[in-house]
Amino acid sequence: MNPIIEVQNFTKRYGKFTAVDDISFQVEEGSIFAFLGPNGAGKSTTINTLCTIFEKTEGTLRIDGKDVSTQKNEVRKSIGVVFQDSTLDKKMTVEENLRMHCVFYRVPKREVEERIAFVLELVELSEWRRKRVSALSGGMKRRVEIARGLIHFPKVLFLDEPTTGLDPQTRAHIWEYIVKLQKEKNITMFLTTHYMDEAEICNQVAIMDGGKIVANDRPFELKKQYTKDRAYITTERPEELERLLRAHNLEFVQKPKYYRVDVDSVPGLLQVLGDQKDVITDLEVKKGTLNDVFLEITGKEIREGGES
Amino acid sequence: MKTVFALCQRNLKDFVRNKPRLILSIIFPFFFIYVFSSIFQNEYIENPISLMLAGIAIATVFDVTLRISSSTIDDMSSGFMKEVLVSPVSRLSIAGGQFLSGAVIGTMNGMIILLGGVLLGFRVTSPLTVLYIIAAMVFVGFVFAGFGLFMATTTKSTQTFQVVSMAITMPMTFLSGAYIPVGDLPNVLQIITRFNPLTYAVAMFRSVSLEWGGLPLEQQIHLGVSIEIGNFVVTPMISALILLGFGALFLLLSTLAFMRTDFSKMSRSAGDAVDWG
Numbered sequence: 001m002n003p004i005i006e007v008q009n010f011t012k013r014y015g016k017f018t019a020v021d022d023i024s025f026q027v028e029e030g031s032i033f034a035f036l037g038p039n040g041a042g043k044s045t046t047i048n049t050l051c052t053i054f055e056k057t058e059g060t061l062r063i064d065g066k067d068v069s070t071q072k073n074e075v076r077k078s079i080g081v082v083f084q085d086s087t088l089d090k091k092m093t094v095e096e097n098l099r100m101h102c103v104f105y106r107v108p109k110r111e112v113e114e115r116i117a118f119v120l121e122l123v124e125l126s127e128w129r130r131k132r133v134s135a136l137s138g139g140m141k142r143r144v145e146i147a148r149g150l151i152h153f154p155k156v157l158f159l160d161e162p163t164t165g166l167d168p169q170t171r172a173h174i175w176e177y178i179v180k181l182q183k184e185k186n187i188t189m190f191l192t193t194h195y196m197d198e199a200e201i202c203n204q205v206a207i208m209d210g211g212k213i214v215a216n217d218r219p220f221e222l223k224k225q226y227t228k229d230r231a232y233i234t235t236e237r238p239e240e241l242e243r244l245l246r247a248h249n250l251e252f253v254q255k256p257k258y259y260r261v262d263v264d265s266v267p268g269l270l271q272v273l274g275d276q277k278d279v280i281t282d283l284e285v286k287k288g289t290l291n292d293v294f295l296e297i298t299g300k301e302i303r304e305g306g307e308s
Numbered sequence: 309m310k311t312v313f314a315l316c317q318r319n320l321k322d323f324v325r326n327k328p329r330l331i332l333s334i335i336f337p338f339f340f341i342y343v344f345s346s347i348f349q350n351e352y353i354e355n356p357i358s359l360m361l362a363g364i365a366i367a368t369v370f371d372v373t374l375r376i377s378s379s380t381i382d383d384m385s386s387g388f389m390k391e392v393l394v395s396p397v398s399r400l401s402i403a404g405g406q407f408l409s410g411a412v413i414g415t416m417n418g419m420i421i422l423l424g425g426v427l428l429g430f431r432v433t434s435p436l437t438v439l440y441i442i443a444a445m446v447f448v449g450f451v452f453a454g455f456g457l458f459m460a461t462t463t464k465s466t467q468t469f470q471v472v473s474m475a476i477t478m479p480m481t482f483l484s485g486a487y488i489p490v491g492d493l494p495n496v497l498q499i500i501t502r503f504n505p506l507t508y509a510v511a512m513f514r515s516v517s518l519e520w521g522g523l524p525l526e527q528q529i530h531l532g533v534s535i536e537i538g539n540f541v542v543t544p545m546i547s548a549l550i551l552l553g554f555g556a557l558f559l560l561l562s563t564l565a566f567m568r569t570d571f572s573k574m575s576r577s578a579g580d581a582v583d584w585g
Binding site: 051052053073076077079081083085086087088089090091092096099100101103104105106148 | 310311314318321322325383386387388389390391392393394395396397
């Protein structure tokens with residue numbers, strides 16, 4: 001593992017209020033890393049500190065080996081940022097926004113044309129090149145921001161709630177770009193999201209709550225550790241099924257139309273039921289989701305689709 | 309330096325694209341010339357139109373420069389400033405870009421007024437005067453660009469800025485001698501004009517553009533291009549020095565203020581100014 005982002009004992013306080021409380025984590029180069037958490041968990045504070053906008057209170061934060069407090073300009077050169085709120089220059093056209101960005105990041109003049117064409121192609125907005133930003137829809141603006149965040153070829157792209165407030169189709173598109181970039185250009189993606197299904201795509205998920213990281217692992221591991229698979233069994237012979245389940249010490253809940261059984265391993269359940277196949281009429285197994293993980297760890301539902 | 313020019317180019321584009329604003333900023337001065345020109349007729353002045361034109365042209369430079377250099381406040385509230393802040397661009401070049409934009413666009417607007425003035429009988433005898441006029445406009449532009457950015461960085465919110473800007477620029481414009489001769493004002497207001505930097509800009513610019521630099525001091529005082537304060541006479545040259553001091557002070561103050569401002573605490577509205585997230 002080659003960490004591109006290293007955070008050690010990072011704390012951020014506003015007066016007496018502690019927004020982020022002594023967190024440490026690493027992000028592997030070329031991976032997609034997601035911050036999950038309810039509003040006010042400290043996600044945006046962390047992302048803003050990594051982007052050199054906020055000053056840390058304590059701790060060390062490094063991106064590509066450079067310190068975000070003492071080597072601000074070095075860090076700024078190697079990151080791209082897509083903020084929650086639009087930061088596009090609405091008075092200008094899409095192309096002019098991209099050109100201005102190239103000036104800010106000193107992209108060599110002979111490469112500017114090529115790069116503009118490339119990023120616009122990527123987010124499928126080539127035809128909108130000469131349109132004023134104010135004339136674009138919300139989803140298009142977000143795509144322009146992503147294009148702009150990439151045009152200087154950053155090592156890490158920060159995305160703060162990149163899909164919030166967008167329709168499902170646009171959300172899916174944005175995820176296509178993100179995954180494509182990670183795969184093809186090996187750009188590390190650091191994002192925050194409210195959407196659990198989106199977090200499933202990521203390589204690594206850190207769950208934040210009350211300024212602390214309460215879990216940090218691959219989605220698969222998180223689910224394995226914090227959730228149980230749930231089996232829904234329908235039967236015509238309830239007494240026999242109940243007897244069978246009790247015999248194997250499996251806890252169950254009886255519902256009007258089915259039995260619900262929480263199991264540690266699906267093969268184990270299959271073995272139990274295998275002996276008496278004719279007892280059951282139907283079996284459905286649902287895997288635990290990140291939402292269950294979140295619920296299990298924090299004791300609360302994550303609010304979907306809101307602003308943080 | 310590239311950033312400075314790129315920002316200037318951007319502001320220039322925006323200025324030209326906003327057609328209603330562009331047309332208004334050209335029509336308004338001529339409207340004022342029409343309304344106020346009768347006031348300027350007195351025994352010493354042969355051509356009140358030229359006097360008006362010079363005054364209004366420089367007042368336009370003042371107005372436009374201030375508006376452009378303070379447009380930073382729009383960029384802050386629209387979020388664009390955040391994009392700038394996470395980029396490796398120095399804040400100094402952002403401030404520089406705003407100053408240059410203000411001076412360049414202000415001068416362009418002022419020149420348009422004078423060119424229109426040619427139709428109304430404005431004349432210069434020497435081609436050199438044209439160069440002096442442009443130089444004087446650029447100078448006045450930079451002087452007030454600092455002032456504009458200073459107002460923008462210290463007020464921080466769009467709504468407050470509009471009120472503050474009106475409260476400062478309106479009296480400055482009308483108590484400068486550009487629209488109404490200083491001598492026609494009540495005594496108290498006459499005293500206030502002496503503290504108004506725009507008064508000196510108007511006096512200096514009239515002396516340059518109307519080619520009155522060589523006139524006897526007595527006559528300069530009557531024409532209002534030299535200003536008496538007690539026993540001391542502020543000649544156009546001294547006016548230029550006063551402006552230089554004022555301009556340098558505000559360019560410095562605004563640059564410092566701009567570099568120190570914590571933009572992370574600024575947002576669309578005061579309500580979500582602090583983001584705990």
